[in-house]
Amino acid sequence: MSSLLFSPYTMRGLTLDNRIVLSPMCQYAAEDGKATDWHVMHLGQYAASNLGLVITEACGVEPKGRISPWCIGLYNDETQDALARVVRFCKEIGSAKFGVQLAHAGRKASVTPSFMIRTIVPPDKGGWVPLAPSDYRDDVHPHPEVMDLESIESVKRSWVDSTRRAAEIGVDLLELHFAHGYLVNEFLSPLINSREDAYGGSRENRMRFGLEIFDLCRAAFPADRPIGVRISAVDWVEGGWDIEDSVALAAELKKRGCDYVCTSSGGVALQQKITAGPGYQVPFADAVRNRGGVASMAVGQIWEPQQAEDVLQAGHADMIAIGRRLMANPKWAWMAAVHFQQFLKYPPRYRVCHPRMGSTLNFTDTTEKKQQLIHMFQAEQEMTVKAWG
Numbered sequence: 001m002s003s004l005l006f007s008p009y010t011m012r013g014l015t016l017d018n019r020i021v022l023s024p025m026c027q028y029a030a031e032d033g034k035a036t037d038w039h040v041m042h043l044g045q046y047a048a049s050n051l052g053l054v055i056t057e058a059c060g061v062e063p064k065g066r067i068s069p070w071c072i073g074l075y076n077d078e079t080q081d082a083l084a085r086v087v088r089f090c091k092e093i094g095s096a097k098f099g100v101q102l103a104h105a106g107r108k109a110s111v112t113p114s115f116m117i118r119t120i121v122p123p124d125k126g127g128w129v130p131l132a133p134s135d136y137r138d139d140v141h142p143h144p145e146v147m148d149l150e151s152i153e154s155v156k157r158s159w160v161d162s163t164r165r166a167a168e169i170g171v172d173l174l175e176l177h178f179a180h181g182y183l184v185n186e187f188l189s190p191l192i193n194s195r196e197d198a199y200g201g202s203r204e205n206r207m208r209f210g211l212e213i214f215d216l217c218r219a220a221f222p223a224d225r226p227i228g229v230r231i232s233a234v235d236w237v238e239g240g241w242d243i244e245d246s247v248a249l250a251a252e253l254k255k256r257g258c259d260y261v262c263t264s265s266g267g268v269a270l271q272q273k274i275t276a277g278p279g280y281q282v283p284f285a286d287a288v289r290n291r292g293g294v295a296s297m298a299v300g301q302i303w304e305p306q307q308a309e310d311v312l313q314a315g316h317a318d319m320i321a322i323g324r325r326l327m328a329n330p331k332w333a334w335m336a337a338v339h340f341q342q343f344l345k346y347p348p349r350y351r352v353c354h355p356r357m358g359s360t361l362n363f364t365d366t367t368e369k370k371q372q373l374i375h376m377f378q379a380e381q382e383m384t385v386k387a388w389g
Contacts, residue, residue, distance in 0.1 A: 003340040004312035005305065009052065009319060011259040011295070013224030014172050016052035016097055016319075017345065019312065020333050023299055023323035024101045024175070024230075026057045026067060028113035033063060033073035034082035040089050046326065047094030050333045050344040052319070054096045058103035058177050059083070061162040062155070065104035065183070068113055069126045074102065074162045084169035091170070095345045099173035100166045101230070102217070104155060106183030107132035107144040107192075108267075131155070133187045133209075134194040138270050152199065152209065155183070159213045163220040174221055176214060179232040180267030184210040188231075188249070189268045191240045207249055211256065218257050226259035228297065233263040233284035236272035243287050250292025261288045262297035262321055276300075279307060286316040297321050305336035 009016045022043075029038035039056075046054045060066035060073035073079045083100070090098050110127035112119050120142045121127030131151065132144035147155070159176075166174055178184040186192040187209040193200050199209050210229075218227055233246040250261050263284035266272050281300035289296035298317035302308050308320040326332050337344045 003309060003342055005309045005320065006337060006340060006342040006344075011173070011226035014097060014226055017050070017095060018052040018333070019319045020051045020308070020336070021053040021297060021319050021321040022046045022051055022055055022096075022326055023321040024055045024057045024177075025323050025327065026071060026114065028068055028070040028115070030070055030072040033060065033066065033071070033075065033079045035072050035079075035086050036082070039072065039083075039086050043086055043090055044093060045330045047090035047096045047098070048347050048350075049094070049096075049330045050337070050346055051096045051326075053099055053173065054090060054094075055099040055101050055173075055175055055321075056083075056086075058101050058105075058182075059162065061102055061104050061158040064109060064128050064131060065106075065155075065158065067105045067109055067182075068111055069121060070113060071105075074100065074165050075158060080165045080169060087169050087171060093347070097172040099175055100171045101175040101177050102159060102162050102166070103177035104131075104158070104183040106130060106181075106186045107136065108141050108181050110142050111140075131183065132192070133183075133199065134192060136186070136192045136194070140270065149197070156213055156216055160216045160220045163217040167221055167225070171225075173225060174217065174227045175262065176217060176227065176229045178210050179230045179262075179264045181232070181269070182267075184213065185232050185241075185268050188245070189235055189241045191235060191237055191269050203245055203248065207252060210249075211252055214253060214256055214258065227257070228260040228262060229253055229258055230262040230264055231288075232267055233265045233281065233288070235268050236266045236274045237269050240269065243284060246284065247287055247292045250288040250294045254292065254294040258294055260295040260297050260318065261292070262299055263288050264299055278303065279311065282311055282316050285311075289317060290315070295319075299323070305332075305339045308336070309340070 006018045009019050029036055062075050066073055087098055107130045109130040110121050130142055130144045131147050135146050137143055188206050193206050198205055234243055235241045263281055265281055266274050278301045282298050285296040285298035295318040297319040298311050299321035302320055303325045311317050
């Protein structure tokens with residue numbers, strides 16, 4: 001059986017070499033919203049590791065849209081120039097396509113990084129008063145400012161501005177972050193959204209803000225480049241957003257030209273009770289794909305190559321997003337390619353450390369096997385030279 005994990009995947013005018021995606025991971029290494037050398041290093045290692053798609057961490061669409069004062073943004077010329085440098089570097093050294101995730105943290109903003117003890121960053125320490133659809137409070141995040149209609153329109157304009165900036169720096173794809181308890185997720189969830197206007201109440205009204213943002217971003221981004229959306233498929237709280245809601249949202253996004261939905265979950269309320277485990281969110285990707293009618297990206301404890309392959313072969317998802325496992329092993333795709341006996345367009349400078357010559361060939365092999373493996377590796381070298389020109 002041929003590998004689906006290493007088969008190309010096309011969305012609009014973009015074709016990924018394979019279906020392995022770097023899931024966005026916050027780094028908290030920015031300076032006043034600007035990407036730094038850390039981001040060049042962090043994302044560059046994945047660009048040169050033969051993933052199909054690399055997606056940045058969440059980029060705030062306005063300063064208040066960042067999770068912390070150390071998160072990157074895409075909201076002025078300085079942040080645009082800094083991210084453009086990262087994009088150029090990754091495209092020059094690697095074969096992976098490059099995507100940017102746009103986000104607004106909403107009421108979960110102005111806090112310290114997740115690798116520290118999470119505390120509120122007050123305005124006199126470089127923080128700010130976050131925005132929210134309603135006056136929902138907990139013991140972890142700052143008390144928010146409730147958005148009026150003027151504020152809603154202003155935030156929507158910020159999403160459009162960031163979309164245009166992303167197009168200008170040459171990103172191949174956009175992912176809109178509607179998950180993990182951040183602003184759009186707050187509008188979607190009945191646990192947070194208690195508005196009584198057109199943006200609250202019914203599911204249709206609670207979806208309005210996110211769908212309006214999608215429509216505006218889709219219109220502002222080149223038609224031949226795809227846009228996907230990451231959602232929290234369930235809140236993991238009784239009475240919250242559930243999988244039926246996500247299927248309905250996916251169907252609406254599909255009508256509007258959404259190219260995929262990445263199905264994460266949770267993050268909106270502290271009382272969530274998540275039942276985690278290997279592939280625990282795959283059923284959400286399946287529901288969005290096969291009931292909502294839109295391509296899906298599965299994410300969440302998909303660790304092993306065969307596990308990822310099985311998800312695709314079963315028709316549960318179209319792409320696989322991997323985060324922490326790739327952080328631990330940036331060359332995960334190389335190991336997976338050896339497992340499935342697939343050729344990768346690995347950087348020519350890395351030929352000598354390719355797994356074909358390391359983990360596959362050893363001194364206990366027979367002379368005949370050694371010769372077979374050497375011939376196979378030589379053939380791959382020739383393919384690499386042709387691939388890189």
